[in-house]
Amino acid sequence: MPIVTIQVTREGTAPDRQSVTAEEKAALIKGASELLLNVLNKPLEATFVVIEEVDTENWGLGGLPVLEYRRQLAAKMK
Amino acid sequence: MPIVTIQVTREGTAPDRQSVTAEEKAALIKGASELLLNVLNKPLEATFVVIEEVDTENWGLGGLPVLEYRRQLAAKMK
Amino acid sequence: MPIVTIQVTREGTAPDRQSVTAEEKAALIKGASELLLNVLNKPLEATFVVIEEVDTENWGLGGLPVLEYRRQLAAKMK
Amino acid sequence: MPIVTIQVTREGTAPDRQSVTAEEKAALIKGASELLLNVLNKPLEATFVVIEEVDTENWGLGGLPVLEYRRQLAAKMK
Amino acid sequence: MPIVTIQVTREGTAPDRQSVTAEEKAALIKGASELLLNVLNKPLEATFVVIEEVDTENWGLGGLPVLEYRRQLAAKMK
Amino acid sequence: MPIVTIQVTREGTAPDRQSVTAEEKAALIKGASELLLNVLNKPLEATFVVIEEVDTENWGLGGLPVLEYRRQLAAKMK
Numbered sequence: 411m412p413i414v415t416i417q418v419t420r421e422g423t424a425p426d427r428q429s430v431t432a433e434e435k436a437a438l439i440k441g442a443s444e445l446l447l448n449v450l451n452k453p454l455e456a457t458f459v460v461i462e463e464v465d466t467e468n469w470g471l472g473g474l475p476v477l478e479y480r481r482q483l484a485a486k487m488k
Numbered sequence: 489m490p491i492v493t494i495q496v497t498r499e500g501t502a503p504d505r506q507s508v509t510a511e512e513k514a515a516l517i518k519g520a521s522e523l524l525l526n527v528l529n530k531p532l533e534a535t536f537v538v539i540e541e542v543d544t545e546n547w548g549l550g551g552l553p554v555l556e557y558r559r560q561l562a563a564k565m566k
Numbered sequence: 567m568p569i570v571t572i573q574v575t576r577e578g579t580a581p582d583r584q585s586v587t588a589e590e591k592a593a594l595i596k597g598a599s600e601l602l603l604n605v606l607n608k609p610l611e612a613t614f615v616v617i618e619e620v621d622t623e624n625w626g627l628g629g630l631p632v633l634e635y636r637r638q639l640a641a642k643m644k
Numbered sequence: 645m646p647i648v649t650i651q652v653t654r655e656g657t658a659p660d661r662q663s664v665t666a667e668e669k670a671a672l673i674k675g676a677s678e679l680l681l682n683v684l685n686k687p688l689e690a691t692f693v694v695i696e697e698v699d700t701e702n703w704g705l706g707g708l709p710v711l712e713y714r715r716q717l718a719a720k721m722k
Numbered sequence: 723m724p725i726v727t728i729q730v731t732r733e734g735t736a737p738d739r740q741s742v743t744a745e746e747k748a749a750l751i752k753g754a755s756e757l758l759l760n761v762l763n764k765p766l767e768a769t770f771v772v773i774e775e776v777d778t779e780n781w782g783l784g785g786l787p788v789l790e791y792r793r794q795l796a797a798k799m800k
Numbered sequence: 801m802p803i804v805t806i807q808v809t810r811e812g813t814a815p816d817r818q819s820v821t822a823e824e825k826a827a828l829i830k831g832a833s834e835l836l837l838n839v840l841n842k843p844l845e846a847t848f849v850v851i852e853e854v855d856t857e858n859w860g861l862g863g864l865p866v867l868e869y870r871r872q873l874a875a876k877m878k
Binding site for chain 4: 417464467468469470471472473474475478
Binding site: 573 | 822825826828829830832834844845851
């Protein structure tokens with residue numbers, strides 16, 4: 411009876427996308443459920459998966475909102 | 489000082505509703521707070537309740553997004 | 567398919583107990599599941615309940631660990 | 645590698661605001677990350693901060709949705 | 723910068739084990755991180771995985787603690 | 801009425817300690833509560849803080865349990 415919670419920033423994986431697609435979400439659900447089946451022998455039916463998309467201004471890293479963190483990291487890399 | 493977190497899919501309990509209503513949310517908050525009072529003797533004032541509504545495409549069960557899971561289950565039942 | 571998470575301090579409801587008892591946990595699980603059935607018509611089978619017991623030194627309120635908070639509150643009440 | 649999750653009601657801190665501002669969120673992220681650095685010596689880079697804004701009708705206290713709780717409390721205080 | 727939280731009951735996958743083994747935990751961490759890499763192109767370094775083991779008396783299903791639920795289900799199946 | 805959840809690995813900040821000390825936890829509780837007061841004007845009384853200590857074998861990063869991740873990182877740095 412596992413519960414897998416996946417928290418990601420609300421962003422697309424391609425320039426023309428604003429968020430995770432329904433297909434990508436289905437792949438996460440399938441993959442997480444199969445992982446619990448393969449590693450701990452939990453039947454697929456027993457696993458709940460919850461995906462939480464978090465707005466980028468609500469996600470922090472390195473003491474900064476994530477988009478600002480990436481900007482500063484990119485600037486340092488130049 | 490309990491915290492009760494209730495995660496449900498964002499769906500209505502009747503065909504013409506898209507989500508949990510404010511009345512239903514108030515009933516969940518009241519019921520969860522009274523449960524902690526009755527079982528563990530926690531005063532109503534001490535309990536926080538947080539309701540999280542999760543889009544159906546973000547909720548997985550049986551390795552599938554929940555609406556697809558229900559479709560396949562319904563098909564099997566025929 | 568709701569998930570109900572109940573976080574409480576790891577304390578007994580009587581002087582001779584150090585923690586929530588198995589009977590009290592069973593009552594929380596039963597009550598939370600019935601609440602979702604009554605309010606949102608979710609079948610008992612569909613609801614997961616997870617109880618998290620938190621050590622009192624890991625729980626804060628009013629800027630203080632909870633036992634210290636209660637001590638100061640009790641002193642003020644005298 | 646700490647994770648700090650901050651749950652607040654979706655409300656503004658001034659009458660003309662409907663929610664937490666981006667500046668306030670950045671201050672929460674900075675403050676939480678510095679707290680972990682100062683107290684536990686965790687490098688800023690190691691800390692994730694996630695802010696969750698919860699609609700007021702989804703937040704309960706004293707057995708009531710929070711706005712109703714405040715209304716009743718204000719009435720008692722008169 | 724995803725966070726994956728995996729909640730499972732504290733049980734072994736073989737009769738002589740009382741809990742998830744370190745090897746199984748490492749496999750869950752590896753699998754969850756690779757899933758985020760494969761589906762959303764998130765670098766392994768960016769993903770945090772947290773495994774929470776929950777005592778069986780703290781996990782409820784069908785309105786019952788999970789071991790009692792399984793007992794009743796097994797009895798029905800006879 | 802904010803809730804701040806702080807998840808850290810169960811480790812000491814000095815070689816002779818196995819976990820976060822009670823003093824460090826009190827400092828986290830105080831700091832987190834003051835942060836919400838300073839940034840969002842939330843009264844200290846309104847903020848709950850919950851600290852979750854996670855065993856190092858239950859925390860993953862870079863696709864590895866955290867201690868193994870640090871070992872490989874240290875080896876690369878030589």
